[in-house]
Amino acid sequence: MAPKDDDFVFTIDDDDVVSDDGGAEDLQEIAKLAGKGQKRKHTEDPDLHVLPKGAPSKKAKKEKKKGKKGKEVSPEPEEEPEMIQPGEDVEGNDDIASDFEFAVGDIDTGVVDDFDGWGLSAEKQEEAAARTSTAVDIDEIIDRRRNKKTNAAKRAKEEAGESDPEEEADFTGFGEDDELLADDGFGMGAGSDSESEAEEEDDDEEDEKASDGEADASEDEDAADDSDAASVASETVHPDDVQQSEDEEMSDKEDAEEAKKAAAFFAPEEEEPVKKGKKGAKSIGSFQSMSLSRPILRGLAAVGFTEPTPIQMKTIPIAVAGRDLVGGAETGSGKTAAFLIPIFERLLYRPKKVPTTRVAILMPTRELAVQCFNVATKIASFTDITFAQMVGGFSMREQEAVLRTRPDVVIATPGRFIDHMTNSASFQVEHLEILVLDEADRMLEEGFESQLNEILTTIPKSRQTMLFSATMTSSVDKLVRIGMDKPVRLMVDAKKQTVKGLTQEFIRLRLGKEDRRLAYLMYLCEKIYTERVIIFFRQKKEAHRVRVVFALCGMKASELHGNMSQEQRIQAVESFRSGTSQYLLATDVASRGLDIKNVATVINYEAPQSHEIYLHRVGRTARAGRSGRACTLAAEPDRKIVKQAVKTSREQGAKVVSRQVPAEETDKWIQKIKDLEDEIEEVLKEEKEERVLSITERDLKRGENLINHEDEIKSRPKRTWFESEKEKAAEREKGAQALNNTAGGSIKKKQKLSHKDKKKLEAKDDRTEGKQWKKGKADRGMTTAKSKEKAAHIKAKTKKAVHGKRKA
Ligand SMILES: Nc1ncnc2c1ncn2[C@@H]1O[C@H](COP(=O)(O)OP(=O)(O)OP(=O)(O)O)[C@@H](O)[C@H]1O
Numbered sequence: 001m002a003p004k005d006d007d008f009v010f011t012i013d014d015d016d017v018v019s020d021d022g023g024a025e026d027l028q029e030i031a032k033l034a035g036k037g038q039k040r041k042h043t044e045d046p047d048l049h050v051l052p053k054g055a056p057s058k059k060a061k062k063e064k065k066k067g068k069k070g071k072e073v074s075p076e077p078e079e080e081p082e083m084i085q086p087g088e089d090v091e092g093n094d095d096i097a098s099d100f101e102f103a104v105g106d107i108d109t110g111v112v113d114d115f116d117g118w119g120l121s122a123e124k125q126e127e128a129a130a131r132t133s134t135a136v137d138i139d140e141i142i143d144r145r146r147n148k149k150t151n152a153a154k155r156a157k158e159e160a161g162e163s164d165p166e167e168e169a170d171f172t173g174f175g176e177d178d179e180l181l182a183d184d185g186f187g188m189g190a191g192s193d194s195e196s197e198a199e200e201e202d203d204d205e206e207d208e209k210a211s212d213g214e215a216d217a218s219e220d221e222d223a224a225d226d227s228d229a230a231s232v233a234s235e236t237v238h239p240d241d242v243q244q245s246e247d248e249e250m251s252d253k254e255d256a257e258e259a260k261k262a263a264a265f266f267a268p269e270e271e272e273p274v275k276k277g278k279k280g281a282k283s284i285g286s287f288q289s290m291s292l293s294r295p296i297l298r299g300l301a302a303v304g305f306t307e308p309t310p311i312q313m314k315t316i317p318i319a320v321a322g323r324d325l326v327g328g329a330e331t332g333s334g335k336t337a338a339f340l341i342p343i344f345e346r347l348l349y350r351p352k353k354v355p356t357t358r359v360a361i362l363m364p365t366r367e368l369a370v371q372c373f374n375v376a377t378k379i380a381s382f383t384d385i386t387f388a389q390m391v392g393g394f395s396m397r398e399q400e401a402v403l404r405t406r407p408d409v410v411i412a413t414p415g416r417f418i419d420h421m422t423n424s425a426s427f428q429v430e431h432l433e434i435l436v437l438d439e440a441d442r443m444l445e446e447g448f449e450s451q452l453n454e455i456l457t458t459i460p461k462s463r464q465t466m467l468f469s470a471t472m473t474s475s476v477d478k479l480v481r482i483g484m485d486k487p488v489r490l491m492v493d494a495k496k497q498t499v500k501g502l503t504q505e506f507i508r509l510r511l512g513k514e515d516r517r518l519a520y521l522m523y524l525c526e527k528i529y530t531e532r533v534i535i536f537f538r539q540k541k542e543a544h545r546v547r548v549v550f551a552l553c554g555m556k557a558s559e560l561h562g563n564m565s566q567e568q569r570i571q572a573v574e575s576f577r578s579g580t581s582q583y584l585l586a587t588d589v590a591s592r593g594l595d596i597k598n599v600a601t602v603i604n605y606e607a608p609q610s611h612e613i614y615l616h617r618v619g620r621t622a623r624a625g626r627s628g629r630a631c632t633l634a635a636e637p638d639r640k641i642v643k644q645a646v647k648t649s650r651e652q653g654a655k656v657v658s659r660q661v662p663a664e665e666t667d668k669w670i671q672k673i674k675d676l677e678d679e680i681e682e683v684l685k686e687e688k689e690e691r692v693l694s695i696t697e698r699d700l701k702r703g704e705n706l707i708n709h710e711d712e713i714k715s716r717p718k719r720t721w722f723e724s725e726k727e728k729a730a731e732r733e734k735g736a737q738a739l740n741n742t743a744g745g746s747i748k749k750k751q752k753l754s755h756k757d758k759k760k761l762e763a764k765d766d767r768t769e770g771k772q773w774k775k776g777k778a779d780r781g782m783t784t785a786k787s788k789e790k791a792a793h794i795k796a797k798t799k800k801a802v803h804g805k806r807k808a
Pocket of ligand 1: 304305306307308309312329330331332333334335336337469470592593594595619620623624
């Protein structure tokens with residue numbers, strides 16, 4: 001997990017990768033814009049060496065015939081009868097015939113050619129830009145510093161009576177531009193100059209053996225050229241490998257046990273129905289033949305979905321019938337629509353007299369929930385289905401207002417879902433009929449455990465439950481606690497987890513050369529992967545530092561991690577999505593589910609700590625049938641992960657290559673980064689100071705607000721939480737550990753608190769957090785005086801700080 005560091009300034013108490021309970025309540029609604037991704041050419045590159053291919057993956061399993069009977073839904077109170085299955089006659093729904101055929105293209109739906117889940121209106125983007133204008137901006141700091149230096153240089157020259165040629169006005173002071181802008185290949189691919197080959201010569205014996213071993217083991221002729229890459233995932237016995245084979249033996253035994261449990265837990269496979277179109281004809285890939293309703297077909301046409309993807313083909317008929325299911329398919333294969341379409345189809349037949357919230361879709365990160373909301377509203381744009389997005393980091397009150405209208409579907413992060421469940425009278429969960437857990441394996445991990453328990457024990461048991469992920473857990477024990485009813489397991493190409501169009505590349509960082517990591521990255525981003533690149537980091541601090549390096553080198557980058565406010569996070573994704581910045585420097589908060597069009601390359605600055613996370617990260621490119629590239633900088637400790645990735649790719653016949661970075665390029669960047677060290681520190685320092693200043697200003701505003709709107713603030717109903725602050729922090733910690741696979745040993749299971757204990761804890765939290773609404777009138781009077789005093793103090797402090805800064 002990412003270690004905390006005092007030097008790294010936290011922007012807001014919005015802590016980490018997991019969605020949370022709310023963060024800054026004053027933040028406003030989401031702002032997004034439609035932007036066009038830029039196409040990128042993959043140049044054939046002499047640094048590359050193709051690793052030998054393995055056997056191609058086997059064909060997907062054929063679906064078998066299955067009963068079509070839907071699951072029974074819970075009895076409902078009189079005024080809110082249960083959802084009616086498609087096909088049943090419903091009063092008032094005569095206009096929607098479920099079996100009519102709709103020819104896509106017949107109707108002018110205003111098809112969005114380049115539909116993107118993130119796209120919303122441009123005006124919202126402007127709003128966001130206006131709101132984030134107070135945030136500290138690295139580019140601004142760097143520009144300011146550049147101008148300062150330029151002016152100082154000018155003044156010095158004027159004083160010395162020298163002329164002032166125009167080029168000198170562009171002097172950046174951050175290293176020589178000619179190095180950055182040189183447009184030749186710098187000897188790229190000139191074998192003898194490449195760092196890896198130079199190193200190869202004085203390599204130790206062990207490494208030579210490693211390469212030989214690989215060449216022998218492989219029947220592929222190219223193997224001999226791949227010594228560097230091959231040694232990354234060499235067959236030579238290594239302590240890790242011994243451990244791995246022991247692990248494999250163990251897992252064989254476990255597999256047999258799991259298979260037994262699975263047979264008892266899941267519905268028998270033959271129950272899966274063969275999709276039949278009209279008149280019993282077997283459907284071959286069309287939404288029309290699934291008997292979907294007209295408004296849904298129009299919505300699908302509007303977003304440009306003409307044919308279902310394999311997971312959609314499998315899922316839709318079963319989910320429409322109300323069955324519980326567990327779905328798995330590779331990244332970018334259309335799982336979102338696979339659960340949205342059947343949900344909408346079912347909702348079209350709902351009784352409409354009394355608005356009721358019937359569907360909850362839970363996502364592990366805020367960005368994913370926002371993205372799902374956008375996709376959902378677009379697909380459902382020709383229906384009367386209503387939505388609410390309940391995402392941490394945005395205004396509770398605005399969300400409450402939407403919930404009061406009883407939207408049909410809520411799309412939420414678990415923390416905010418519970419917050420509304422507990423604190424918003426307008427949100428009622430007792431009539432929920434469908435629950436979806438997207439990225440379900442993540443949601444079942446530590447960190448979401450208690451939140452999920454809280455939700456599952458509160459919502460009706462008789463719901464339909466659907467679970468989806470690209471790396472769906474096979475652990476039945478984990479699934480059991482979700483409380484599903486004989487779920488159908490739908491795995492599309494279960495063995496094939498990496499996508500077809502993906503080329504995976506590995507760069508070896510030899511022992512003792514780890515300090516070259518950043519130089520490698522800079523070379524790659526300057527020369528090889530120059531557009532639409534997502535770079536994954538393990539630590540927020542490192543991502544931020546590298547962002548400064550990028551900015552100093554004139555490379556437009558955004559960063560995305562849990563230390564940013566929600567607005568900044570949205571803004572970062574938008575900026576990358578629209579092409580304003582070409583590089584997105586992210587932690588694993590962005591590794592799952594983010595669907596950004598035309599991401600050309602994913603770079604793993606450090607290999608992730610689990611194969612699952614690797615799959616999710618690299619799955620940000622090569623989505624929906626496109627091609628893409630993933631490049632991993634792999635050091636010795638990453639051996640196991642790399643080996644697993646290479647093995648899986650080979651089994652699937654996927655393209656795996658190794659890259660060698662020219663030594664002179666690395667040396668150039670090492671020197672350049674060294675030259676920039678002072679500047680980087682200065683920028684970070686300045687940023688820290690500015691942030692302190694803006695926090696002081698924010699506190700000042702809060703103090704003023706407290707004075708001006710005291711009565712209103714205190715009259716607000718008390719918010720409660722099912723976990724104390726301490727428990728929440730522990731939960732977040734567990735989440736981060738689970739995400740990074742670093743949870744060591746057994747973590748104590750959270751004991752369920754009695755109602756009385758919960759109340760006690762809440763009361764204690766209120767006291768420790770200094771919540772005011774429990775105090776008497778006299779106390780409040782005192783508090784007002786204190787607040788005024790505090791506000792005056794902050795004001796004076798801010799003035800002093802601003803004055804001092806201006807002076808400086
Ligand atoms: N039937 C379809 N026809 C064309 N494009 C589709 C279809 N279904 C989904 N897509 C597109 O495929 C892309 C990936 O879809 P989606 O984000 O649902 O993938 P996913 O399987 O959930 O991926 P991940 O595992 O990374 O979350 C999206 O851009 C979506 O618009």
